[in-house]
Each structure stands twice: as structure tokens, then as C-alpha cells.
Amino acid sequence: MPDDLSPRGPETVALSLTVNGTSHSLHIPVWTTLLDLLREGLGLTGSKKGCDHGQCGACTVILDGKRVNSCLVLAASRDGSEVRTVEGLASPDGALHPLQEAFIKHDAFQCGYCTPGQLCSGVALLEEGHTRTEEEIREWMSGNLCRCGAYPNILAAILEVARKEGRA
Amino acid sequence: MxxxxxxxxxxxxxxxxxxxxxAARYVADFETGAEVLHAHVLNSAIATGRIRRIDTSRALAVPGVVEVFTHENRPRTAWFSSAYKDDVGPPGKPLRPLYDASIAYSGEPVALVVAESYETARYAANLIEVEYEAKPHETDLLKQLPNSYVPKKRRSGINPPPRPKGSAASALENAPVKHVARYLIAAEHHNPMETHATTVIREADGKLLIHDKIQGAYATKHYVCSVFGLSEDAVRVVSPFIGGAFGSGLRPHYQLFLAVMAAMALERSVKLVLTRDQQFTIAHRPETWNEIALGAKPDGTLSAIRHKAVGSTSRYEDYQEAVVNWTNLLYSAPDVELEYELVQLDIETPSDMRAPGAPLGAFAAESAMDELAEKLGVDPLALRLHNDTQIDEVMNKYHTSKELRAACQLGAERFGWRHRPLAPRSMRQGRELIGWGLAFGAWEAQxxxxxxxxxxxxxxxxxxxxxxxxxxxxxxxxxxxxxxxxxxxxxxxxxxxxxxxxxxxxxxxxxxxxxxxxxxxxxxxxxxxxxxxxxxxxxxxxxxxxxxxxxxxxxxxxxxxxxxxxxxxxxxxxxxxxxxxxxxxxxxxxxPDQLTQLRYSSHTHSAVFVEARVDEELGQVRVTRVVSAVAAGRILNPKTARSQVVGGVVWGIGMALHEEAMPDHNLGRWMNHNIAEYHIPVHADIHEIDVIFAEEKDLLTSPLGVKGLGEIGIVGTAAAVANAVWHATGRRVRELPMTIDKVLGLTPARTEAR
The missing domain is CATH 3.30.365.10 (Aldehyde oxidase/xanthine dehydrogenase, molybdopterin binding domain)
Structure with a gap:
């Protein structure tokens, strides 16, 4: 039996976080992941939990400009950070991000569960400049699993936006 | 106008x-915030036996833990296993979670922790002490093949193999050209991106609003009302979005039972989301062994088909699917013997998984047809068309429509099949050998x-x-x-x-x-x-x-x-x-129109053409081009229809190259219960996939002329990949997935080893 586990709760810690442009001052248990904080704490359920082990990419968010698996980030370790989730991709007036538009046009999803992660990865990928060729996009998107098998359509969507923006 | x-x-x-x-809300997206309790399951560490002692005191002492349920304090629920029957389950006694101290498979739930937060519930589950009395278990299908049996009770909706026609044995003995071989397909897990989950909202009047990962709201409602003895108006099930299911959500699973049980006992709302590990404890595609024998005349006309398949099931239910019938559905022969049997193992009951049975039988049959073509020295497409039939010889009925030949022609043209050299190892680019393969597929239109x-x-x-x-x-x-x-x-x-x-x-x-x-x-x-x-x-x-x-x-x-x-x-x-x-x-x-059903048989058909590139030294396979030509009646929306077939093709590529639930027979459990080690195709694995729909007018199948597209994309794909790998390398791999060791010929075939 594991003797090192004891029946007591975790410490809490103060944290300030800007999520999709809104700043939050929070007190959270130290064991809270960024994903669980977003979903259960802030009610931003767009980011999805697919594995909780950084294996599927469904929880991908853009953290200080970089895409990360939010299930692997302890929220307490990112005090003062800026987070962009799928809910923050469209403009405040509701106009969709070009990649969101392209996903709809190219039918780049079926069940939609991996879609928030695919979109956040794709948006960050465009900004990182890793969309020069089809092969490059496939390689750099391979951390985002899609069980429905929408891969060819996701590729088409990212490629279209990359070409329009002169990034392909 | x-x-x-x-x-x-x-x-x-x-x-x-x-x-x-x-904005789309899936099961776990409902009811966030402090009002809802979070539950976490503890699963059995042994494959079979019983719980001797279970101590929950340390878990209960964790601040924020509300209750821990085990078989010892489970609230009273329905007594008879028949109350746990769902709308589509196979014959047998369904799992009754936390029912008693006995354990039927590794991963069966043994306790449920309910706490004020998810993290607390998960943590407290680690503090539960369980002493087991393990009994010997058996999880090896091949070892148990001698004990296979014909299921006593057939599963509703699944056609058992038809009676034998003529004598396949003597026809095979007299056949001038013969092919006999065994084919094995590993167990697979559905792994939808959304794990199974249930959120039960207990309303002020005690009624339950249930969000459940299920492929139809009534399936959950019927189950909950039956098990918990609730009236129809006390339960409403609302699941507007399902994050993929592929058959794993046809039956209610243990998280539904446990979440409802806890919500009723505690009179609180409860959310229970299975972890990815736990997703490997609810359902899977059964490992399936095939033996197939084809007899032919020198001109390629089939004279005999014998196809036997043995699939695994649990100790408590006889899960069944149609594996062997497809062979005679696709190809005509006078002497036919089709058999389907089960082997009981100490595992969870398998479940329908995208085109249940069909791609397993098709892998055997469509690999065997290719091997026969090789022996005859003919083009494998020509051999298939030569033996194609316009009659469903399994049910002895006419097809409502069957434009497989038209689909095949369109597909072959788009793919460039006529440029295919007959001999294997004929095409190469750099370090890669290139092969072209094809297969047919069929699925029921219902x-x-x-x-x-x-x-x-x-x-x-x-x-x-x-x-x-x-x-x-x-x-x-x-x-x-x-x-x-x-x-x-x-x-x-x-x-x-x-x-x-x-x-x-x-x-x-x-x-x-x-x-x-x-x-x-x-x-x-x-x-x-x-x-x-x-x-x-x-x-x-x-x-x-x-x-x-x-x-x-x-x-x-x-x-x-x-x-x-x-x-x-x-x-x-x-x-x-x-x-x-x-x-x-x-x-x-x-x-369904019963008169039409009496007279006609209705199916979707496909011809799948695959280009595979195999690194000769590393044995790495890339599927670089697929043309899936489908005849499926009227296409309502070409955009979403194409996506359905593309998805099926991706699944077929996964079945061919990646997907394998690996059992540890010593522990009696799946070893690779996560999606880093259970491989599914990723972006980099998927290249060009072309979908063609052949025109098919069919108002007998359904009033709209629609046949359905969810399954047909996967059916022939794995076989076509195997045939392309043979054409590239000259090596025939008869066991899926075709991992590098098998492609390089480094692993002896498991079906031949015994």
C-alpha cells in the first residue's frame, strides 16, 4: 500500500490569470491543472479533456503565445500568464477567426470534440510559421489526435488560411 | 420556376x-461549478476472483470526500440481472456494477469515490485498500481455440452463418487451385476522443436530468428506469453532442449506473468522467481468428468457400457479430461452409465497433482472394469481378441495388489500376518499395x-x-x-x-x-x-x-x-x-418494410484502392494514396458523406497498421491502456484520400433512397492495405496490425505457432 499518501487536502494558492482578455484573481488548490481550472473553475468548457496525459491534444490552448497541452500545466505555476482558448479565437463581435471559417468550409471536424484543440494548435502553428508545406503541417499537427479521421480536411483548412496569409 | x-x-x-x-456542450460540459459533486471510479486490479476486504476509511477521511460506495454499502438496486438488460446487448447476464464481491475482469469497478472536487475524488480513490482473492484467469484467445463453441442463443439483429451449401470439403479436395490460410486481427478499442461520462442533475423535485455519452437518449432512459425502478417521467436524458462513439456508446456503461446511483443516494448532482485508462475497461472490438479456404477452377471461377471465424467474448455475455457471412455475400460459389464461434475469456464483454465483424471477415476473405489471384496468375480485380454476384447467396435474395461494378470502374480509373504490374516488388522510388492493392467491402443498409x-x-x-x-x-x-x-x-x-x-x-x-x-x-x-x-x-x-x-x-x-x-x-x-x-x-x-425485407437484401458496397510505400530496410509502411469508391444509394450531403467515408478509411488504415490492444496474459489485462501506446493514426500517417460515390437509385431500401455511410468506409480498407504491402514487398502479412516486425518478417505468425 502506498504509505506516502495521506488523507489531507491540498494547499491553496493565489493566482492571477488573463483568459481571452479577461483578468481573473483566483485562489486555487495547488493540484489544479490549467485545463481543470478553465473548465470547472471558469466555466470555459470549450477546451476538452481527452486523456489528461498530454497524449491527445484536445486540451490545447495558447499560453503566452505558445500552444500547450493544458492538462499538463499546473495552473499555479503560470501566475501572471495570458491564456487564449477556443472561446477567444473569434472577435468579440462574433466574427469567426479565418481558421474557424475554414474548418466549417472544409468540414474539418465530425464529432467536434478534438476541434478546439485542433483550432488552437492550427492558429498557433500559423503564427509560428510551421505551415509552409503539407508535410510540415501534418508533422506539426500530429500532437492533435482526431478519432473521426478528419485529418485531410483539417489539413485543407489550415493550408487554405496559410496560403491566404502568405504563410504557405 | x-x-x-x-x-x-x-x-x-x-x-x-x-x-x-x-459552444457545443458535451456530457462533461454540463453543470460546472460548486453545485455538482465529482465521482471517480476505482477499478479491479485482478482479472478474476473476489474482493476479500475493502477498506475505505482513509479515503473517507480526506476533506471534501462525501461518500465512498463499494459492494458493501451500495444502495439497493434491481435484484435480477434481467433488469440491467439494455436495448442492444447480447445474450447473457449484463455487468451489475458493485453488485457483490466477485470480479469478472480486470478493470471492473470496485469502488466509487464522490467528493466536492474532481481532484479530491481521484486522490481519495488511491487511498482505498483492497485485498483480493485472485483465481486463475484466461485471456488468450489462441490458447482457448479448442474450446470454441457456437453461441446457444443468437444475438438479436445479428444473422448467424447460413446452413452449409453442398459440400465445401469435397469441393475443396477436388479443386484444381486452392488457397488455405489463417488470418488474425488484434483486439481494438474505440477510443472516441471524448471518454465515457455521465452528468446527473438532480432537480428540486427529485427528478433526474441525465447527460450521458450514449448513441441514443432512450437507451439510457430505459436502462435507468429499469435498474433503479423509476417511472418514465422521473428521468429525462439530454445529450445533444457526443464526442465520437463508434459503437462504444450503443450500450449504457458502468459510469451511468454509478453516477445515477450516487446522485440518488446523496440527493445531489453528480458528474462522473472516465479517465482514458478506464476507457479501456468498458468495450472493445474482439480479437478474431479466421481460417479460410478457397477452391477455384483454372479460369478463376470459385468452386468452394470455407470460412470459419472465432471471436472472443466475456464469461458473462455471448457477444456476437457477423464476420463470415460477407464472404459469400460478395462472391458466388456452389459449395459454401461458413462458421462463427466464440471463446470465453476473463475480459469485459466486447462491443460493436465501427462495422462490427465486417472488416475482420473482409480482411481474411479479401486477403485470401488476392492470394488466390497470385496462385492463378491473374489480376486480383479481374478475379473479383469474375466471381461477383448480383444475388445475395447468403440470404438467397435479390439485392435492392448493387452498383459495385460501376463503383469499381470509377475507382480503378481514378486510381490508375490498369497501370499496375502483376508481379510484386515491381515498383520502387528511392528506398521505398511501392505496392498497389485493392479490396471489396459491403455493409448492411437497414x-x-x-x-x-x-x-x-x-x-x-x-x-x-x-x-x-x-x-x-x-x-x-x-x-x-x-x-x-x-x-x-x-x-x-x-x-x-x-x-x-x-x-x-x-x-x-x-x-x-x-x-x-x-x-x-x-x-x-x-x-x-x-x-x-x-x-x-x-x-x-x-x-x-x-x-x-x-x-x-x-x-x-x-x-x-x-x-x-x-x-x-x-x-x-x-x-x-x-x-x-x-x-x-x-x-x-x-x-423497415417487411415485404421488401422478405424479398430483397440491401447493402452498401465499396471498392477500395490503396497505394502503400514500404521502406525496405526499416519496414515502415506509409499509405500514400487511397481511392474509396462507394455505392450507397442516394447521397444526401456530398460534403458530410465524403467525411464519413474518409473517416472510415482512416480507421481502416489504423486497423491495418497501428491499432492493437495488447493483453498481458499474466495479469489478464490490457497493457497499453492509453493513447500514447495504443496507436491510432495521427495527421502524419494520413495522406491523400479520394472518395467517389457511384450513382445508385434505390427506392426499395428506404423511402429516401438512402443506404447509410457510417461503416462502409472501413470495411475493405485494411485488406486493401495488406494487399498493397504484399504487392510492394512480396511478403504476405496475415495478422493485423502490420507492425514493422511483421512487415520485415521478423515475427513468426501467431496463428501458425500453435
């Missing part, structure tokens, strides 16, 4: 915006009883309701197309509601039957609504439509128009004003 068609045109998904903005409701108001707003689910298949969109076209509305005037047990009854969405069945029910409801609306439009004596019959008018751009004189029309608004009602509601029905 032309009616504006929507059916048959490519349409963006109507739920697209919700899905790209994160209708299931569905009800639908359609409501229209004077502003032309239409609401369509069916209780079945959209698993990502595109049901929301095709139902909107059907209603919009029938009522002459634009798509954005139609709202489709699905996945709610308050809507008219429908079965689970599966078996590729939803488009045909739900679509026909909506079509029927629209027809009834149109009749009522026409009556309303004719209420006034001076109506321009006076005397017009329903078949003489059309509904176009929010007007009812007399076809022979388009100047005579009534707007929807005027019709509603004349009728004096603010809205009209109509119910529709659809279901």
Missing part, C-alpha cells in the same frame, strides 16, 4: 459554428423504426425533433436539409433537435441506419405537415389554391405554389393566418 434542391448538394454542417467556437416531429410557424421557423444522436455523422445537417427542402425553406430557418428523450422515440444511432431511418421519419412528418398547411391555405373560399391536391403544389421559398400555374400561390404567413393557428406540428414515422 424551379424548386431549389438541397438534398444532394454539399452543405456546411449546421452545428459547425457551435463546434468551432467551443431501416429501424423511428419517429420524428416537425413544427412550423408563420414566420417560417421550423423545428425538427428526433431522439437519436449525432455522433459527428452529420445527422443535424442532413435532417435540416430534408426538412428545408420538403417545406421550401432555407437551411437557416430550420433548427434540428437531437439526443433528448423528450423527443419522439428513436433507437440508438448505429449500424449506418440513421440517415435512412431518421431521415425518412422527418420526411414523413414534413409530408403530413404540408397536407395540414395546404388545408389551412385553402380555408378561405377565395384561396388561389382552392381545390388543389398536395401532389399538385410545391413548397418553395416560404410559399405554397400551384405547379401548373405558379402565379397561384399562398405565402406561409397567409396560410397560417387563414388556418387560425400560430403553428402546426406533425408527427412522422418510418420503419
Amino acid at each position: 424551379m424548386h431549389h434542391p438541397l438534398i444532394g448538394t454539399p452543405q456546411d454542417r449546421v452545428d459547425g459554428r457551435a463546434k468551432v467556437t467551443g 431501416m429501424q423504426k423511428h419517429a420524428a416531429r416537425v413544427m412550423l410557424d408563420a414566420e417560417g421557423h421550423c423545428t425538427v425533433g428526433v431522439a437519436t444522436a449525432d455522433l459527428g455523422t452529420g445527422t443535424y445537417t442532413i435532417l435540416a436539409q430534408i426538412a428545408a427542402e420538403a417545406l421550401g425553406l432555407s437551411m437557416n430557418k430550420v433548427t434540428v433537435l437531437l439526443g433528448d428523450s423528450a423527443l419522439p422515440q428513436a433507437p440508438v444511432s448505429g449500424g449506418s441506419w440513421t440517415a435512412a431511418s431518421a431521415g425518412s421519419a422527418v420526411h414523413d412528418a414534413c409530408a403530413r405537415l404540408k397536407a395540414e398547411l395546404l388545408l389551412a391555405a385553402q380555408t378561405r373560399n377565395d384561396s388561389p389554391l382552392v381545390g388543389a391536391k398536395l401532389e399538385e403544389v410545391m413548397f418553395d421559398r416560404e410559399r405554397i405554389v400551384l405547379m401548373r400555374d405558379p402565379m397561384r400561390a399562398v405565402s406561409l404567413q397567409a396560410a397560417f393566418a387563414a388556418g387560425g393557428r400560430p403553428r402546426i406540428v406533425a408527427d412522422g414515422q418510418a420503419g
Whole structure:
């Protein structure tokens, strides 16, 4: 039996976080992941939990400009950070991000569960400049699993936006 | 004036915006915040035996833990296992979670922790001490093959193999050309991106609002009412979005039972989300062994088919699927013997998984046909077409339609099949050998009883309701197309509601039957609504439509128009004003036509062409090009239809190259219970996939002429990849997945080792 586990709760810690442009001052248990904080704490359920082990990419968010698996980030370790989730991709007036538009046009999803992660990865990928060729996009998107098998359509969507923006 | 068609045109998904903005709500997205309790399951560490002692005291001492449930303090639920039967389960005694101290498989739930936060529940589960009394277990299918048996009770909806025709044994003995071989397909797990989950909201009056990962809301409702003895009006199931299921959500799983049990006992709302590890403890595609023997005349005409398959099942249920029937469905032969048996293992009951049975049998049959073609020295496509049949020889019926030959021609042309050299190892580029392979596939086109409701108001707003689910298949969109076209509305005037047990009854969405069945029910409801609306439009004596019959008018751009004189029309608004009602509601029905079923057999068909590139030194396989040519009746929405088939092809590539649930026979459990080690295709694995739909007119299958597309994409794909790998390398791999060791010939075939 594991003797090192004891029946007591975790410490809490103060944290300030800007999520999709809104700043939050929070007190959270130290064991809270960024994903669980977003979903259960802030009610931003767009980011999805697919594995909780950084294996599927469904929880991908853009953290200080970089895409990360939010299930692997302890929220307490990112005090003062800026987070962009799928809910923050469209403009405040509701106009969709070009990649969101392209996903709809190219039918780049079926069940939609991996879609928030695919979109956040794709948006960050465009900004990182890793969309020069089809092969490059496939390689750099391979951390985002899609069980429905929408891969060819996701590729088409990212490629279209990359070409329009002169990034392909 | 032309009616504006929507059916048959490519349409963006109507739920697209919700899905790209994160607004679509899946099971775990409901009820966040402090009101809901979180539950976490502890699973059995042994494969079989019993719990000798279970101590929950340390877990209960964790601040924030509300309760820990085990078999010792489980609230009373239904006594008989029959109460736990679901709508589609196989014969046997369904799992009763936390029922007693006995353990039927590794991963069976043994305790449920309920706490104020998810983290607390998960942590406390680690503090539960369980002492087991393990018994010897058996999880090895091949070791148990001598104990295989024909299931005593057949599973409803699954056709057992037909009686033997002639004598396959003597026909094989006399056949001038013969091929006999064994084929094995590893167990697979569905692994939808959303794990199974249930959120139970306990309302003030004690009624339960349940969000459950299920392929049809009524399946959950029936189960919960039966197990917990609740009245129909005490339970409502609402699951508008399902994050993929692929068959894993056809039956209710233990998280539903546990979440409802906890919510009722604690009188609180409870959310229970399975972890990815736990996703490997609820359902899987059974490991399946095949032995196939083909006999042929020197001209390639098949004289005999013998195909036997043995699949694994649990100790408590006889899970069954159709594995061997497809072989004789695709190919004609005078002497045929098809057999299907089971082996019981100490595992969880397998489950339907995308095209259950079909790609397993097709892998054996379509690999064997290729091997026969090799022996005959003929083109494998020519051999297939030579033995193709227009009659379903399994059921002895005519097909409602079968445009496989047309699909095949289109596919072969697009792929460039005629440029394929006959001999293997004929094509190479750099370090890669290139091979071209193909296979046929078939799947049932079915209708299931569905009800639908359609409501229209004077502003032309239409609401369509069916209780079945959209698993990502595109049901929301095709139902909107059907209603919009029938009522002459634009798509954005139609709202489709699905996945709610308050809507008219429908079965689970599966078996590729939803488009045909739900679509026909909506079509029927629209027809009834149109009749009522026409009556309303004719209420006034001076109506321009006076005397017009329903078949003489059309509904176009929010007007009812007399076809022979388009100047005579009534707007929807005027019709509603004349009728004096603010809205009209109509119910529709659809279901199988029994007379047609008696006379005809109905299937979708496909021909899949694959290019594989194999690194000669590393044994790495890349599927660089796929053409899947499908004959599936009328295509409602070419955009979502193509996606369905592309998805099936991706699954076929996964089955061929990646997917393998690896059992540890010492521990009696799956070793690779996560998606880093259970491999599914990723972006980098998938290249060009081309989908072609052959024209197929078929009004016998369903009133809309639709056959369904959920399964056909996967069926022949794995076999076509194996055939392409042979053509590239000259090596025949008969066991899936074709991992590098097998492609390089470093691993002896497991089916031959015993």
C-alpha cells in the first residue's frame, strides 16, 4: 500500500490569470491543472479533456503565445500568464477567426470534440510559421489526435488560411 | 420556376459554428461549478476472483470526500440481472456494477469515490485498500481455440452463418487451385476522443436530468428506469453532442449506473468522467481468428468457400457479430461452409465497433482472394469481378441495388489500376518499395423504426425533433436539409433537435441506419405537415389554391405554389393566418418494410484502392494514396458523406497498421491502456484520400433512397492495405496490425505457432 499518501487536502494558492482578455484573481488548490481550472473553475468548457496525459491534444490552448497541452500545466505555476482558448479565437463581435471559417468550409471536424484543440494548435502553428508545406503541417499537427479521421480536411483548412496569409 | 434542391448538394454542417467556437456542450460540459459533486471510479486490479476486504476509511477521511460506495454499502438496486438488460446487448447476464464481491475482469469497478472536487475524488480513490482473492484467469484467445463453441442463443439483429451449401470439403479436395490460410486481427478499442461520462442533475423535485455519452437518449432512459425502478417521467436524458462513439456508446456503461446511483443516494448532482485508462475497461472490438479456404477452377471461377471465424467474448455475455457471412455475400460459389464461434475469456464483454465483424471477415476473405489471384496468375480485380454476384447467396435474395461494378470502374480509373504490374516488388522510388492493392467491402443498409416531429410557424421557423444522436455523422445537417427542402425553406430557418428523450422515440444511432431511418421519419412528418398547411391555405373560399391536391403544389421559398400555374400561390404567413393557428406540428414515422425485407437484401458496397510505400530496410509502411469508391444509394450531403467515408478509411488504415490492444496474459489485462501506446493514426500517417460515390437509385431500401455511410468506409480498407504491402514487398502479412516486425518478417505468425 502506498504509505506516502495521506488523507489531507491540498494547499491553496493565489493566482492571477488573463483568459481571452479577461483578468481573473483566483485562489486555487495547488493540484489544479490549467485545463481543470478553465473548465470547472471558469466555466470555459470549450477546451476538452481527452486523456489528461498530454497524449491527445484536445486540451490545447495558447499560453503566452505558445500552444500547450493544458492538462499538463499546473495552473499555479503560470501566475501572471495570458491564456487564449477556443472561446477567444473569434472577435468579440462574433466574427469567426479565418481558421474557424475554414474548418466549417472544409468540414474539418465530425464529432467536434478534438476541434478546439485542433483550432488552437492550427492558429498557433500559423503564427509560428510551421505551415509552409503539407508535410510540415501534418508533422506539426500530429500532437492533435482526431478519432473521426478528419485529418485531410483539417489539413485543407489550415493550408487554405496559410496560403491566404502568405504563410504557405 | 424551379424548386431549389438541397438534398444532394454539399452543405456546411449546421452545428459547425457551435463546434468551432467551443459552444457545443458535451456530457462533461454540463453543470460546472460548486453545485455538482465529482465521482471517480476505482477499478479491479485482478482479472478474476473476489474482493476479500475493502477498506475505505482513509479515503473517507480526506476533506471534501462525501461518500465512498463499494459492494458493501451500495444502495439497493434491481435484484435480477434481467433488469440491467439494455436495448442492444447480447445474450447473457449484463455487468451489475458493485453488485457483490466477485470480479469478472480486470478493470471492473470496485469502488466509487464522490467528493466536492474532481481532484479530491481521484486522490481519495488511491487511498482505498483492497485485498483480493485472485483465481486463475484466461485471456488468450489462441490458447482457448479448442474450446470454441457456437453461441446457444443468437444475438438479436445479428444473422448467424447460413446452413452449409453442398459440400465445401469435397469441393475443396477436388479443386484444381486452392488457397488455405489463417488470418488474425488484434483486439481494438474505440477510443472516441471524448471518454465515457455521465452528468446527473438532480432537480428540486427529485427528478433526474441525465447527460450521458450514449448513441441514443432512450437507451439510457430505459436502462435507468429499469435498474433503479423509476417511472418514465422521473428521468429525462439530454445529450445533444457526443464526442465520437463508434459503437462504444450503443450500450449504457458502468459510469451511468454509478453516477445515477450516487446522485440518488446523496440527493445531489453528480458528474462522473472516465479517465482514458478506464476507457479501456468498458468495450472493445474482439480479437478474431479466421481460417479460410478457397477452391477455384483454372479460369478463376470459385468452386468452394470455407470460412470459419472465432471471436472472443466475456464469461458473462455471448457477444456476437457477423464476420463470415460477407464472404459469400460478395462472391458466388456452389459449395459454401461458413462458421462463427466464440471463446470465453476473463475480459469485459466486447462491443460493436465501427462495422462490427465486417472488416475482420473482409480482411481474411479479401486477403485470401488476392492470394488466390497470385496462385492463378491473374489480376486480383479481374478475379473479383469474375466471381461477383448480383444475388445475395447468403440470404438467397435479390439485392435492392448493387452498383459495385460501376463503383469499381470509377475507382480503378481514378486510381490508375490498369497501370499496375502483376508481379510484386515491381515498383520502387528511392528506398521505398511501392505496392498497389485493392479490396471489396459491403455493409448492411437497414431501416429501424423511428419517429420524428416537425413544427412550423408563420414566420417560417421550423423545428425538427428526433431522439437519436449525432455522433459527428452529420445527422443535424442532413435532417435540416430534408426538412428545408420538403417545406421550401432555407437551411437557416430550420433548427434540428437531437439526443433528448423528450423527443419522439428513436433507437440508438448505429449500424449506418440513421440517415435512412431518421431521415425518412422527418420526411414523413414534413409530408403530413404540408397536407395540414395546404388545408389551412385553402380555408378561405377565395384561396388561389382552392381545390388543389398536395401532389399538385410545391413548397418553395416560404410559399405554397400551384405547379401548373405558379402565379397561384399562398405565402406561409397567409396560410397560417387563414388556418387560425400560430403553428402546426406533425408527427412522422418510418420503419423497415417487411415485404421488401422478405424479398430483397440491401447493402452498401465499396471498392477500395490503396497505394502503400514500404521502406525496405526499416519496414515502415506509409499509405500514400487511397481511392474509396462507394455505392450507397442516394447521397444526401456530398460534403458530410465524403467525411464519413474518409473517416472510415482512416480507421481502416489504423486497423491495418497501428491499432492493437495488447493483453498481458499474466495479469489478464490490457497493457497499453492509453493513447500514447495504443496507436491510432495521427495527421502524419494520413495522406491523400479520394472518395467517389457511384450513382445508385434505390427506392426499395428506404423511402429516401438512402443506404447509410457510417461503416462502409472501413470495411475493405485494411485488406486493401495488406494487399498493397504484399504487392510492394512480396511478403504476405496475415495478422493485423502490420507492425514493422511483421512487415520485415521478423515475427513468426501467431496463428501458425500453435
